[in-house]
Amino acid sequence: MVRMQKVWLAILVAAVAGGVGAAALPSAAIAAGKCDGKAKPCPLQQWMRDNAGTPMASGELAAIGKAMEKASQFGGPNMTDWAKLAKKTADDAKANKTDDVKADCKACHDAYKAAYVNNQALRNKPLP
Numbered sequence: 001m002v003r004m005q006k007v008w009l010a011i012l013v014a015a016v017a018g019g020v021g022a023a024a025l026p027s028a029a030i031a032a033g034k035c036d037g038k039a040k041p042c043p044l045q046q047w048m049r050d051n052a053g054t055p056m057a058s059g060e061l062a063a064i065g066k067a068m069e070k071a072s073q074f075g076g077p078n079m080t081d082w083a084k085l086a087k088k089t090a091d092d093a094k095a096n097k098t099d100d101v102k103a104d105c106k107a108c109h110d111a112y113k114a115a116y117v118n119n120q121a122l123r124n125k126p127l128p
Helices: 002-024 043-057 061-071 082-094 098-117
Strands: none
Touching (some): 043 061, 043 098, 082 098
C-alpha cells in the first residue's frame, strides 16, 4: 500500500513538473524564429517600444518626431493611411503637441492593431 502511494506521488510530481516545464518552453512558432507579441516581441512592436514608447514616457517629443518620420516606411500593404498618420504624429511631436501625439498614436492603433495582430507575416516582417 505504501509503495503504491509512493508510485502515485511520483507520477503526480512528474506530471506537475512536466506541465510547468512545458509552460516555460517557447511555442513552436517562437522556436522557429517567429514573434508572439509577448515573450518574443515582433519587429515593429519592439521598434515602437524602443523608439516611441520610451521617448513618450520621458517626454522626448523630438525623438518621437524623428522616429515617426522613419516609421512612415513600416506600414503593410493594406495600411493605406499609415504614412499619413506617421507624418501627422511626427509633425505634432515637432510642434510639441503632446496631447495630439497621444491622439495620433491612438488613431493609428485603432486603425491597424487588429489587422497587425491577425497577420503573422506582417508581424514577423523585418523593418527596412
